[in-house]
Amino acid sequence: MFAQLRPALMILALMTIITGVIYPFVVTGIAQIVFPSQANASLIVQDDQVIGSARIGQSFDDPKYFWGRLSATAPFAYNAAASSGSNLGPLNPARAAAAQARIDALRDADPQNRAPIPVDLVTASGSGLDPHISIAAAMYQVPRVARARGLGNAQVQILVVRFTEDRQFGILGEPRVNVLQLNLALDVVK
């Protein structure tokens, strides 16, 4: 039986080289050539300066910006170096409290808006870094953003539509709006 120890050790060593070194290095090498942007975090660059990743959300609470999902990352929201969900159970009072705090903030920033708030604006995402909101959540915020920037609702809506991603291949996933890209575009307009 102990004759099996040599193959055990040797196969572990060889497989560590094949699966642990060669495999990731080959994949990285080719990925860097064929998909350089995707493999390097889909960064958004303005004036030679990296200002974020198109896939990673950021925290917004200024009325002139669209706001994203709640984020449970520590020690601050949307910490891209420490992803985390809230992990709050459905009956946990902390969940209702977090939702209530967001409702209050949304109502304070836009007292005239009496429409029911879409659920994704008052719930934390799984990653804490969700870059998207639903179309409903974007439309809900259009009047506030338009007013804060002195723009027309229609003008802001056009931008929302521009940064709306449809279901992939017309069937997969859900339609969604990229908050960071939308806000960057707003800053360009005004």
Add this chain to the structure above:
Amino acid sequence: MTTFGVLQIVLYLVVLILLVKPLGAFMARVFQRERTILDPILRPVERVIYRLCGVTPDQEMDWKQYAFAVLAFNFLGLAAVYVIQRVQGFLPLNPTGLDAISPDSAWNTAVSFATNTNWQNYSGETTLSYFTQMCALTVQNFLSAATSMAMLAAIIRGFARSGDNAQTLGNFWFDLTRATLFVLMPLSIVLAFALVSQGVVQTFDSYITAPLVQATRDANGNPVTEQVIAVGPAASQIAIKQLGTNGGGFFNVNSAHPFENPTPFSNFLEMLAILLIPASLCYTFGKMVGDTRQGWALFAAMLIIFVALLTIAVWAESVPNPALSKLGIDQTASENQDGGNMEGKEIRFGIVNSALWATATTAASNGSVNSMHDSYLPLGGMVALIMMQLGEVIFGGVGSGLYGMFALVIVAVFIAGLMVGRTPEYLGKKIEAYEMKMASLAILIMPLIVLGFTAIALSLDVGRATILNPGAHGFSQVLYAFSSMGNNNGSAFAGLGVNTPFYNVLGGLAMLISRYWLSIPMLALAGSLARKKTIPPSAGTLPTHTPLFIGWLVAIVIIVAALNFIPALALGPIVEQLMLK
């Protein structure tokens, strides 16, 4: 359920079913050393490995030798993962300068990856260096999966071989090498590139620092003006963690992370990868025993339970959470939003893809997540719990799911035999006292571990101290943890703080017992079956490929789990559901 929801589920199942036969047939050829399309590239590599390692692939092992080889190999792997974590501070590819992992955490992770559980007590981006991710975790992702597939191949040979000289089940090193090189590696390479094309990161560069568009404040009120974006060689690891039913994420939140699962298409591929190999192995089994109907019958039984529980999960997560309805929140599905229980879910996936993933990842013993199961409504979370408590046999882990199902098949034919008063047999092999003992061992140890360890944790202060959620949900968190580790799944109700010495040590024990207390009796059973003569079917034989038998097997699977776990479920998710109003 929305129209698009139904469409996506149907598309997923159809693509999965279409792939079962080609991949299953290919894997049968791999394990039977028949010619495959990859031979010109891989045969030379294979030969070099055998020569360097002193392996003679024709030298067959009996079940004891096979089990010894498995144990020796897995414990060496476990030791390697442990040591690498403890000394990662001195090793290369550590751009963020991360320090050694604590002994109890390193032990838990080492067991977790060597046993194909991939329970994640660590937070990838904040604790593990690139070197550890690659040379410890990625390696075990391949090797623990290949070990399971090898054991399955050996156990199938026990059914397929007939009497006479058949003492042996094959050569472990041959099966292991072939599972890695011919099956896992090519699929991983293809999947990894597909994932990078969608935006999964794959780089050795250090984390990226960028200014924030709007400055924010941290928990202590200090201003935060820039962000650090964690990256790394993620795609190569994610590909194999999905294909090998491993599930340990590169990042803390696993496949909910936008860099681990950026688009609905990457999500579709990753979900497909969860069930691809376990489902296809059903066909491999049929092929290797010379009757593909037997493989399809097991596949059908698994699919029936899968679709039933999936329907419950999707429905449960689509309904509004009453606690939020009271606050006047719009949770109904419409053209502009998916609605439903969005806590812990990502917008790009929505309800259907989250619930589908949760069902698939707990059906297979994968354990990766694209949404936080802890925040599911009680019945949605219960589906995940039940899937694991069925014993990870609904597709299950690569290899381990199917040999776990064999134990239940043995019980099913045995009970059926008793009811009609005939000697039970399966695939022409008589099922006798020894086989029943081994099957019972494989089935009964799991509930003992899950329920026993849950009880221990709940009766001790150290076990209760790290429960996040109050009330019945807190109980569910602990039950989920041990259901997951006790079935080598690896997903979690992640609000439970498990990176403590208590949970690390006890959980490590649960993972070890459940892995080997299932696989070694099954190898013994196969060793016994191999020696038996195959009896040709007669008028009195119970056919095991008919709809009747499929229905019977489904009933046995459900009854065994229900007898074991309904009382525990009543204390957790069922109470919670009743409190929800």
